[in-house]
Amino acid sequence: MKLILAIVQDTDAPGLTKALLERGFQSTKLASTGGFLREGNTTLLIGVEDERLEEALEVIREKCRTRTRLVTPGVPLAEAPDPFLAQPVEVQVGGAVVFVLPVERFFKV
Amino acid sequence: MKLILAIVQDTDAPGLTKALLERGFQSTKLASTGGFLREGNTTLLIGVEDERLEEALEVIREKCRTRTRLVTPGVPLAEAPDPFLAQPVEVQVGGAVVFVLPVERFFKV
Amino acid sequence: MKLILAIVQDTDAPGLTKALLERGFQSTKLASTGGFLREGNTTLLIGVEDERLEEALEVIREKCRTRTRLVTPGVPLAEAPDPFLAQPVEVQVGGAVVFVLPVERFFKV
Ligand code: NI
Ligand code: NI
Ligand code: NI
Numbered sequence: 001m002k003l004i005l006a007i008v009q010d011t012d013a014p015g016l017t018k019a020l021l022e023r024g025f026q027s028t029k030l031a032s033t034g035g036f037l038r039e040g041n042t043t044l045l046i047g048v049e050d051e052r053l054e055e056a057l058e059v060i061r062e063k064c065r066t067r068t069r070l071v072t073p074g075v076p077l078a079e080a081p082d083p084f085l086a087q088p089v090e091v092q093v094g095g096a097v098v099f100v101l102p103v104e105r106f107f108k109v
Numbered sequence: 110m111k112l113i114l115a116i117v118q119d120t121d122a123p124g125l126t127k128a129l130l131e132r133g134f135q136s137t138k139l140a141s142t143g144g145f146l147r148e149g150n151t152t153l154l155i156g157v158e159d160e161r162l163e164e165a166l167e168v169i170r171e172k173c174r175t176r177t178r179l180v181t182p183g184v185p186l187a188e189a190p191d192p193f194l195a196q197p198v199e200v201q202v203g204g205a206v207v208f209v210l211p212v213e214r215f216f217k218v
Numbered sequence: 219m220k221l222i223l224a225i226v227q228d229t230d231a232p233g234l235t236k237a238l239l240e241r242g243f244q245s246t247k248l249a250s251t252g253g254f255l256r257e258g259n260t261t262l263l264i265g266v267e268d269e270r271l272e273e274a275l276e277v278i279r280e281k282c283r284t285r286t287r288l289v290t291p292g293v294p295l296a297e298a299p300d301p302f303l304a305q306p307v308e309v310q311v312g313g314a315v316v317f318v319l320p321v322e323r324f325f326k327v
Contacts, residue, residue, distance in 0.1 A: 002322065003114070003208050005221070005263070007246050028116050028141050028206075030152060032246050032263075043248060043263070045114070045141075045152070047208060064327045096327040097246075099221050099265060101319055104111065105209040109173045112223070112317050137225050137315075139248050139261060154223070154261070156317060213220065214318040218282045 001103040002053050004046040007032065008064050008096045013042040016063040020046060025056050047106060057098065064096035110212040111162050113155040116141060117173050117205045122151040125172040129155060134165050156215060166207065173205035219321040220271050222264040226282050226314045231260040234281040238264065243274050265324060275316065282314035 008016060017027050030043040048056045070088040117125060126136050139152040157165045179197040226234060235245050248261040266274045288306040 001208075003210065007263075028150070028152060030139050030141050030248050032248050041246070043246060045116075047206070061327050066327065094327070097265070098323075098325050098327065099219075099321050100323040101210055101221065102322050103208050104211050105207075107207050109170050109175065109203070109205040109207065110317075112319065137259070137261060154225075156315070210319055212317050213320050214316075216316050218279050218284065218312070218314040218316065 001106045002048055002050060003101045003103050004044075004048060004053075004056060004060070005099040005101060006044045006046065006060055006064075006096055007041055007098075008044060008060075009094060010040040010042050012064045012094055012096070013044065016044065016060065019059050019063050020056065023055065023059065025052075025059070047103070053100065057100075060096055060098060064094050066092060066094045069093050110215045111157050111159060112210040112212050113153075113157060113162075113165060113169070114208040114210060115153045115155065115169055115173075115205055116150055116207075117153060117169075118203060119149040119151050121173045121203060121205070122153065125153065125169060128168050128172050129165065132164065132168065134161075134168070156212070162209065166209075169205055169207060173203050175201060175203045178202050219324045220266050220268060221319045221321050222262075222266060222271075222274060222278070223317040223319060224262045224264065224278055224282075224314055225259055225316075226262060226278075227312060228258040228260050230282045230312060230314070231262065234262065234278065237277050237281050238274065241273065241277065243270075243277070265321070271318065275318075278314055278316060282312050284310060284312045287311050 006016075013029065017029070020027050025046055025048060028045045030045065032041055032043040046056060068090040069092075071091050072088045115125075122138065126138070129136050134155055134157060137154045139154065141150055141152040155165060177199040178201075180200050181197045224234075231247065235247070238245050243264055243266060246263045248263065264274060286308040287310075289309050290306045
């Protein structure tokens, strides 16, 4: 048994949780902030059998991959004489920090 | 030293914390949601000496045991022509998911 | 790789996070309450390379050391006939409970 501790962006958490559950991996969500990722992240605890560890990590890599998104800055036109400021800009989203911890014992009550 | 990470129902958390403290086990509560248990759960961190691990786990098993509770559905009588709907129903409460993690070092400042 | 799980007072968390970051240690903050310390504490997760573990622990010891602070009880003078009650009193602040956990694998997405 391993305990995966995955710190992911808030925006990726619901999709990741759903994808994990579809494969039978249950997760518990802890509220967290700052540090490893930008503000607004979620720490997920996921207990997995050793033989399914790679599969669970693969889901995390897939659902939290770093990608870019086009964002149009919310600058009022009147205040943005430079038209460049109103152009959409690419921002990076996603990413995850993942720790795999050994588990000595695991049980359900 | 071991670190017990116990995910329990919110409703069981105060009783468990109290029972642990009566035996000298301190716990720290993290807010958590979803996943291993129904919505509304709490993750407790409990550091224990190896020789008292079984005792702490026993308290968790006792205080979080799965049991049923009779709940009367809150259905207005006028809207429940079928009297069966107004009967109390058994719901399952309790339960816990428990990970025991090895600790390499532990200290207090 | 090690995962440091440090339960510290809320009041010490920002200074600790800042001091860690100045040395390149990123941390993730989990909301927590009660137990190991008085109400109002924060659990920090800090992933560190083995060879920098001592350095990170030293920052925690420095920033969370137990110390006393003079507090003047907020007792209205009219209700405090005993002048002793209006004297500043020493309260203890700081302190931390620190677990160092082994990490089997660590990666960033
Ligand atoms: Ni195992
Ligand atoms: Ni030990
Ligand atoms: Ni290592």
